[in-house]
Amino acid sequence: xxxxxxxxxxxxxxxxxxxxxxxxxxxxxxxxxxxGFVKAELARPSGALLEVPGLQSTxxxxxxxxxYQFEIxxxxxxxxxxxxxxxxxxxxxxxxxxxxxxxxxxxxxxDMAPKDMAPKDMAPKExxxxxxxxxxTPAETMPPAAPKPPPQPLxxxxxxxxxxxxxxxxxxxxxxxGFVERLVVFWSNHFCISAGKGGVARMWAGSFEREAIRxxxxxxxxxxLKAVEQHPAMLFFLDNQQSLGPDSxxxxxxxxxxxxNLAREILELHTLGVGGGYSQEDVTALANIITGWxxxxxxxxxxxxxxxxxxxxxxxxxxxxxxxxxxxAADVRQGEAVLADIARHPSTAKxxxxxxxxxxxxDDPPQALVARLADVFTRTDGDLKALALALLDSDDAWKAPLxxxxxxxxxxxxxxxxxxxxxxxxxxxxxxxxxLGQPLWSPAGPNGFPDSVAAWAAPEGMxxxxxxxxxxxxRLADGVDPRDLLELVAADAASPETRRxxxxxxxxxxxxxxxxxSPEFQRR
Numbered sequence: 001x002x003x004x005x006x007x008x009x010x011x012x013x014x015x016x017x018x019x020x021x022x023x024x025x026x027x028x029x030x031x032x033x034x035x036g037f038v039k040a041e042l043a044r045p046s047g048a049l050l051e052v053p054g055l056q057s058t059x060x061x062x063x064x065x066x067x068y069q070f071e072i073x074x075x076x077x078x079x080x081x082x083x084x085x086x087x088x089x090x091x092x093x094x095x096x097x098x099x100x101x102x103x104x105x106x107x108x109x110x111d112m113a114p115k116d117m118a119p120k121d122m123a124p125k126e127x128x129x130x131x132x133x134x135x136x137t138p139a140e141t142m143p144p145a146a147p148k149p150p151p152q153p154l155x156x157x158x159x160x161x162x163x164x165x166x167x168x169x170x171x172x173x174x175x176x177x178g179f180v181e182r183l184v185v186f187w188s189n190h191f192c193i194s195a196g197k198g199g200v201a202r203m204w205a206g207s208f209e210r211e212a213i214r215x216x217x218x219x220x221x222x223x224x225l226k227a228v229e230q231h232p233a234m235l236f237f238l239d240n241q242q243s244l245g246p247d248s249x250x251x252x253x254x255x256x257x258x259x260x261n262l263a264r265e266i267l268e269l270h271t272l273g274v275g276g277g278y279s280q281e282d283v284t285a286l287a288n289i290i291t292g293w294x295x296x297x298x299x300x301x302x303x304x305x306x307x308x309x310x311x312x313x314x315x316x317x318x319x320x321x322x323x324x325x326x327x328x329a330a331d332v333r334q335g336e337a338v339l340a341d342i343a344r345h346p347s348t349a350k351x352x353x354x355x356x357x358x359x360x361x362x363d364d365p366p367q368a369l370v371a372r373l374a375d376v377f378t379r380t381d382g383d384l385k386a387l388a389l390a391l392l393d394s395d396d397a398w399k400a401p402l403x404x405x406x407x408x409x410x411x412x413x414x415x416x417x418x419x420x421x422x423x424x425x426x427x428x429x430x431x432x433x434x435x436l437g438q439p440l441w442s443p444a445g446p447n448g449f450p451d452s453v454a455a456w457a458a459p460e461g462m463x464x465x466x467x468x469x470x471x472x473x474x475r476l477a478d479g480v481d482p483r484d485l486l487e488l489v490a491a492d493a494a495s496p497e498t499r500r501x502x503x504x505x506x507x508x509x510x511x512x513x514x515x516x517x518s519p520e521f522q523r524r
Contacts, residue, residue: 005492007034010398013406013524014360017178018414019488021480026176027491035392041180042385048180048214052167058207058232061160062306065203066298068156157199164206165426165440172413173422183217183388184209185409186359188441191228191270192448193237195441200236205441208233221352221382222343229266229339230308232295238262238446245291245316258316263287265446271342273351282323288316289327290335349377353387355451360391361400363452369396402523405456407449408436410524411465415516418485419476436464466517473512482511490520 008030012018015038019026030037041047056064154162172181188209195205212231216224228234235241243259244251251257263286267278292315296303303309310332319328325341327334342348353373357365369391376383376390391397406414412432416423423429433440443449450456482502486494498518505511515521 004031004034005490007031007398008037009490009493009520010034010402011038012177013402013414014397014404015177015179015392016182017172017175017410018417018521020173020417021420021485021488027488030177031491034398038177038179038392039389041175041177042218042388044180048184048217050167050171050210050214054163055167055206055210056160058204058211059304059306061203061207062200062232062295063298063304064156064160065200066305069199070298157203161195161202161205162426162430164210165430166423168206168209168440169413169416169423169426169429173416178413178417179388180217182360182410183384184214186356187217187224187384188213189443189448189451190355191224191234192443192446193233193441194443194445196439197237201233204233204236209441216384218385218388219383221348221377221384222340224384225270225339225343226336228270229262229290229335230293232306232308235262235293235295235308238265240290241294243287243291244314245288247318248291248314248316250311250314251291251316258284258287258291260284260287261446262293263290266339267342269447271351272345272347273354276345276347276351278323281321285320285322286335286338289320289322289338291316293332293335343382344378346374346378349374349382353377356387356391357397359451361397362403363454366396366400369394402519403453404524405453405522406524407451407456408433408438408465409440411436411522414521415469415472418488418521419472419480421476432468435468437461462517465522466513469513469516470509472516473509477508477512480508480512482508482515485512486515486520489515489518494518494520 005027008027011030011034012026019030172178175181191213193201193205193208195202208231212227212234213224216227238261239259240262242256243262244254244256246257260283264283266286267276267283268274272278292311292313294302294309294311294314296305296307296309298305302311312331315331317330319326320334321327322338323342323345327337329337350370354365354370356373357370361369372394373387373390376386380386412429415421416429430440438449482505486499486502490498498515498520501514501518502511505514
């Protein structure tokens with residue numbers, strides 16, 4: 001049983017999000033057939049898709065955010081022109097937002113507002129005073145309470161982001177094992193954008209993952225690559241809509257030229273990797289090739305707002321050489337041909353395989369495993385389901401010790417699963433992710449969030465985890481028995497030290513907090 005329990009621990013933690021609480025039986029199912037338990041998710045058609053009522057497409061969201069920003073600007077301009085004579089100051093941005101919320105979008109914001117504001121998720125509530133009576137003031141001495149202003153509805157950008165976040169969190173918490181969701185998180189971080197770039201990026205962060213990542217996590221790498229690089233969210237994030245071919249019609253008429261951001265990240269971060277054989281000349285050539293790759297704006301002159309379009313007037317004319325091959329197509333097919341070729345390049349296979357193994361197995365994964373994954377990637381033409389199966393079929397992936405540490409996102413989702421807390425509002429999870437340094441869909445740079453033990457096991461980060469674990473325990477420990485939860489987490493694979501620590505805790509709250517911080521829960 002001990003060996004089965006250890007394999008179940010690997011199945012649930014290395015490849016999934018951990019066991020669910022309640023009567024799920026996840027640990028027993030994983031112990032009886034560890035590999036089959038994880039593989040079961042891969043056999044479900046469309047299992048990675050996230051189709052939730054109310055989540056809209058990128059074009060629909062694009063039109064909404066463009067109109068919203070345009071009306072905000074109109075309100076700002078109108079306010080500036082009609083400033084009251086008694087004041088020489090223009091209204092503040094916050095005041096203008098308030099004005100705007102009373103316009104037509106007020107109805108939109110109210111329609112999109114969460115109906116249930118009493119979540120069952122994990123965030124801490126404010127603690128009452130230790131001595132409530134001492135904190136009270138006699139009624140006769142209390143000043144009359146000022147009327148509270150009515151709560152302002154969240155704007156359409158915030159509403160959309162929260163709805164997308166909630167759908168993603170709920171999926172991770174209810175999934176049987178979570179392996180497919182782990183694949184989504186991995187590829188979304190590999191092809192990352194940042195919602196911190198601005199309103200448009202925040203509006204599109206969730207739809208980018210739903211449209212460009214999820215349909216392909218069990219498909220072909222080349223298809224995902226094309227979907228990612230042509231998605232408006234990626235084009236906006238890396239400024240390709242601003243890139244003009246020097247010899248294009250638009251380039252000659254405007255004081256703006258080539259932007260190499262997207263081309264560089266395609267080669268360095270998305271495909272070949274550093275040292276993958278490309279040069280600065282290849283970056284510049286690819287940047288020229290993908291000039292004209294943009295998205296339609298509010299007026300929709302090139303297409304429906306928020307859709308990918310090819311602007312021939314911005315495209316650099318002529319043939320270009322990338323990685324020794326000449327590409328001479330005159331339109332969007334020129335860039336698509338480059339993407340198709342570099343998706344199949346040996347350096348891409350090696351780079352992807354190494355990153356895949358580092359994420360799931362170890363910071364320094366067995367080289368035999370990396371070589372095997374790279375070979376499968378090449379032989380199957382980038383079949384990502386075959387890559388995932390090759391990982392699960394490798395003894396190296398199961399025998400390696402659990403040395404990785406859960407990222408903040410993995411930690412919070414695993415906690416929600418264990419405590420059977422399906423959120424009805426994402427705010428507390430989002431706050432926890434911000435506190436722990438992994439704000440949702442908002443990495444600091446195009447290389448995504450770090451994926452190493454050192455990044456997440458730093459003393460300050462672990463202290464913050466302990467604080468959050470203690471806050472969770474202060475609210476939820478009374479309804480659970482931490483000793484029973486330990487059986488769900490690790491069963492016979494729990495170390496004697498962890499078992500003693502939980503059993504000898506001074507209170508259920510302390511026991512739950514210590515369980516959440518135990519190696520069995522934090523390691524994967």
